[in-house]
Amino acid sequence: MEKIILKGRGILAGVAEGRALVSDEQIVWSHGVEPWKGVIDDSKVKLHGQSIKGRVFVYPYGKGSTSSSTWILETIRCGNAPAAIINRETELIITTGFLYGQLLYGAAIPVVDQLDQDPLAVIATGDLVRVDGAAGIVEVFKS
Amino acid sequence: MELTAYENQMLEGAHGPAPRFAMEVLVKLGQIYGADRMVEVASAQIMAHYGSLHDAGLELAEKFVALGGRFIIPTTEDPLSICERHWRDIGIAEEYAAKQERLRQAVLTLGAQPVWTCTPYFAGNLPRFGQNVSWAESSAVSFANSVLGARTNRTPAGLNYCAALTGRMPRMGLYRPENRRGQVLVRVEAGELSSLDYNTLGLIIGKSVGNRVPVVEGLPDSAGVDDLKYLGAAAASSGVVALYHAPGLTPEAMAGDPFGGEEPLERLRVGRDELTAMRREMNTASGEAELGVVGCPHYSVPEMQQLAGLLKGQRLKPGRELWVYTSPTVYELAQGMGCVADITSSGARIMDGNCLIISPLGKTPFRTIITDSAKAAYYLPSEHEVQMIYAETAELVSALVGE
Numbered sequence: 001m002e003k004i005i006l007k008g009r010g011i012l013a014g015v016a017e018g019r020a021l022v023s024d025e026q027i028v029w030s031h032g033v034e035p036w037k038g039v040i041d042d043s044k045v046k047l048h049g050q051s052i053k054g055r056v057f058v059y060p061y062g063k064g065s066t067s068s069s070t071w072i073l074e075t076i077r078c079g080n081a082p083a084a085i086i087n088r089e090t091e092l093i094i095t096t097g098f099l100y101g102q103l104l105y106g107a108a109i110p111v112v113d114q115l116d117q118d119p120l121a122v123i124a125t126g127d128l129v130r131v132d133g134a135a136g137i138v139e140v141f142k143s
Numbered sequence: 144m145e146l147t148a149y150e151n152q153m154l155e156g157a158h159g160p161a162p163r164f165a166m167e168v169l170v171k172l173g174q175i176y177g178a179d180r181m182v183e184v185a186s187a188q189i190m191a192h193y194g195s196l197h198d199a200g201l202e203l204a205e206k207f208v209a210l211g212g213r214f215i216i217p218t219t220e221d222p223l224s225i226c227e228r229h230w231r232d233i234g235i236a237e238e239y240a241a242k243q244e245r246l247r248q249a250v251l252t253l254g255a256q257p258v259w260t261c262t263p264y265f266a267g268n269l270p271r272f273g274q275n276v277s278w279a280e281s282s283a284v285s286f287a288n289s290v291l292g293a294r295t296n297r298t299p300a301g302l303n304y305c306a307a308l309t310g311r312m313p314r315m316g317l318y319r320p321e322n323r324r325g326q327v328l329v330r331v332e333a334g335e336l337s338s339l340d341y342n343t344l345g346l347i348i349g350k351s352v353g354n355r356v357p358v359v360e361g362l363p364d365s366a367g368v369d370d371l372k373y374l375g376a377a378a379a380s381s382g383v384v385a386l387y388h389a390p391g392l393t394p395e396a397m398a399g400d401p402f403g404g405e406e407p408l409e410r411l412r413v414g415r416d417e418l419t420a421m422r423r424e425m426n427t428a429s430g431e432a433e434l435g436v437v438g439c440p441h442y443s444v445p446e447m448q449q450l451a452g453l454l455k456g457q458r459l460k461p462g463r464e465l466w467v468y469t470s471p472t473v474y475e476l477a478q479g480m481g482c483v484a485d486i487t488s489s490g491a492r493i494m495d496g497n498c499l500i501i502s503p504l505g506k507t508p509f510r511t512i513i514t515d516s517a518k519a520a521y522y523l524p525s526e527h528e529v530q531m532i533y534a535e536t537a538e539l540v541s542a543l544v545g546e
Contacts, residue, residue, distance in 0.1 A: 011175055031526050035197065044525065063383060066279045067195035069299035074197035092316070095175060096299040099168060104203060 002142040004122055008115035010136035011090050012098050014108035017130045018083035020123045020140075021055040023047050029068035029075075029097070038080025056129040057082035058119050062091045072097025076107045084131035085111040086119045086138060112136050144173045144313070145180045153309055161212030165305035172302075173313030182314045185270055187218040187307040188263050188278035188287075190300040191250045193243040194224035194501035201242060203301055204249035207308065214254035214307040219263035221280050222441070222468075223247060226497035233492075234506055253307070259496035260470030262372070262441045264291065267472075272394050275318055277306030281385070282440045282518065285375030288386035290368065292394035294318050297385050317386060321403075323395065325358035325388050327351070328407040333415045335363050339535045341370040342517035343421045344413060345377025351411055354383040358401045362389050369443050376440050377517035425520045428530035432513035432542045435491075436499045436523075438468030439516035444476050446536075451482035453537060454489040457544040464509070465491035465543050468499050489544065500526065513539050 025045045027033070032042035038053035052075075062068055072094065075081050085098065090113040101107040110133025119138070123129060128141040146154065154170060156163040169181065190196060191204070224243050225235050251257060258266040261280045270276045270293035278284050278295045279302075287293045296316040298306065306312050317323055329348055333340065348357050357378070371392065378384035388396035395401065437450065447469060459465055467486060469477070474495035477483050486493060494502075500522050513532040514520050520533040534542070 030195065031522075035199075042525070065195070065281060066284070066297045067190060067300040069301050070190075070196045070200040070203075073199035073203070073301065077197075077199040077202070092172065092176065092296065092302075093299040095172060096168075096302045099171060100199075100203060100301055103164075103168070104199070104206065 004140040004142070006115040006117055006119065006122060006138040006140065008112050008136045008138065010133050011095055011111040011113055012102065012109065013134035014110035015132050016056070016083040016110050017128065018054050018056045020125055020127045020129045021047070021050060021052060021057050022120060022123055022125045023059040024120055025059070026061050026063040027059045028063050029071040030065040033071060033075060035071060035074035035078050035080060038075060052082045053080045055082050056084045056086060056131060058086045058123050060088045060120060062094045066093060068093045069097035069100070073100050073104070076101035076105050076109070081107060081109055084109060084133070086115070086123070086131065087113040088119065089113055112138055144170060144178055150181055150311060159211055161207050161210035162309050164210060165308040168302070168305050169309065169311055169313055173315070176313065176315045178313035178315045180314050181311040182275045182318050183310055184216060184275045184277040184306050184312050186216055186268050186276045187214070187303045188221065188268060188280060188283050189218055189250065189255060189303045189307060190221045190279050191246050191255070192221060192224040192498055192501045193239065193246050194503065195300060196246060198242070200301060201246050201249070204246055204304070207304055208249050208252050212253055212308050216307060216310045217268060218255045218307040219258045219266065219268040220250055220255045221261055222259050222498035222501070223496055224498065224501045224503070226494040229492050229494060235503055239503065258470060258472060260441050260472070261498065262443065262470060265443055265473060266470050275312070277303045277312050279303050281379035282372065282376035284385050285379045285387070286372055288317060289375055289388065289393050290371045323386060324356065324403040324405065325401040326355040326408045327357045328410045329357045329359045330410070330412045331359060331361035332412060333418055335365065336370070337535060338370060338373065339422070339515060340418055341374045342377050343418050345374040346381045346425070346517050346521065347413055347417055347421050348387070349378035349380060349382025349384050352382055352384060355408070357384065357387045358396065358407070359387055359389045362392055366392055369446060372440055373517065377521070380518045380521045422533060425517065425531065425533040427524060428511045428532045430511045432532050433463060433511045434509035435465040435513045435539050435543050436468070436519055437515050437536065437539065439499055439514070439519040442467060442469040442473060444473055447473060447477040447482045447486070448480065450536065451485035453540040454491060454544070455485040457489050459490035459543050460545050463543045465489070466499065467491055467493045468497060469493065469495050471495045513542055515539050
């Protein structure tokens with residue numbers, strides 16, 4: 001199995017491993033991800049209907065309303081959050097949601113961005129990915 | 144990050160557990176995003192609609208109450224997910240209403256002003272030019288930055304509680320002057336513009352510029368505050384526009400070159416043909432309108448007067464509804480002017496303090512909706528299974544009244 005190591009900015013600490021779910025489109029959490037099932041509910045994106053629960057969720061940026069932070073927090077509260085988040089650029093709105101998730105529900109979900117290679121080019125859906133949020137290190141095991 | 148003595152006291156808990164929790168969040172975020180220090184914020188605009196905050200946001204608000212928190216700067220509130228006046232007769236579930244009531248009580252206990260509006264600038268929350276504030280709700284953020292020349296980021300829901308509890312935010316994003324410069328030049332060549340044209344123009348700008356700062360030239364001198372409100376709300380819906388400049392109309396563009404001496408990254412022209420094409424694109428309905436919705440963002444006093452003039456002496460057709468969204472403040476003024484009576488005697492309902500996008504509209508039987516708001520026309524079909532008619536206010540009234 002080929003192993004690739006990416007280094008970037010550790011946004012939030014935590015260590016997690018899971019199968020990647022990769023979106024090449026922006027993700028709107030507010031009204032776009034269903035917190036009570038952990039499913040992408042935005043008919044405008046290709047991953048519509050896919051579950052994010054337990055996945056290493058890779059997408060370029062967040063988009064949309066300032067309430068995305070509380071949609072993320074509700075997803076965490078319901079136990080349907082991804083295992084880790086990898087972005088090209090993680091917006092304040094996304095970070096706030098996951099930071100509150102740590103503080104309120106003890107969910108240490110690692111968030112990493114600004115990697116030395118484009119995660120959308122390197123990581124494919126289904127790859128096994130290990131994320132160390134404190135160190136900002138992503139290990140990709142190509143399947 | 145460099146903190147003042149007072150900020151350090153808050154962080155160490157000298158002012159109680161709620162400011163300590165809030166400062167920990169703000170310092171952590173400031174460190175992640177490379178803020179050099181905090182800015183003092185003069186006011187906060189907070190979200191308290193259960194439809195966006197859910198149980199998690201309710202638990203967050205109640206946590207701040209349990210920690211004994213008090214807002215230390217003037218803090219206004221976005222609309223609620225239900226209208227106190229009408230939720231029972233439009234089929235909202237008791238449990239949903241009860242959760243919204245708990246959230247309303249929590250923010251009032253923390254010291255919020257009960258304005259319940261996305262237009263807090265019409266209800267006493269009015270920062271001066273250049274002042275830092277911490278606002279949420281994309282249209283209010285755009286209005287504060289662009290029309291008032293105050294400074295705010297698109298504060299995430301939940302984070303502005305921390306601003307209200309401490310009066311601070313990390314100095315990043317639009318708090319830094321270098322991030323407020325224009326990047327894209329939008330030249331409008333369409334002569335005089337109607338209210339709907341400003342909405343449509345905002346949609347085109349948002350789609351084209353994404354999250355960059357547009358400089359909009361060529362708007363007529365007749366552009367009013369409500370026109371700019373709609374332009375900003377629409378651009379913040381189809382794009383992530385938190386700030387635009389309009390030379391001759393918005394204050395920061397008059398204080399100096401909005402491009403800061405740089406060349407625009409991109410130039411764009413919008414004429415009458417582009418406005419017509421976008422208006423057509425927003426019309427997705429084939430049938431007749433069943434429900435009309437206006438007031439997204441909330442209707443102002445002049446808009447209530449205009450609607451009252453259109454509806455006076457008219458009746459809605461059988462089976463048709465018209466829901467008018469505004470703030471409790473504007474409602475009271477409109478009532479004093481007799482506008483509320485003219486509007487409601489037609490059969491229309493005024494949903495003061497409520498948001499039409501956040502409300503559980505999908506639970507109602509209406510599937511063809513007419514609106515005079517680009518933001519409503521943009522969001523409602525993605526959140527509910529509805530088709531939209533997008534029209535001027537007078538056309539909307541004509542479609543709904545009669546025998």
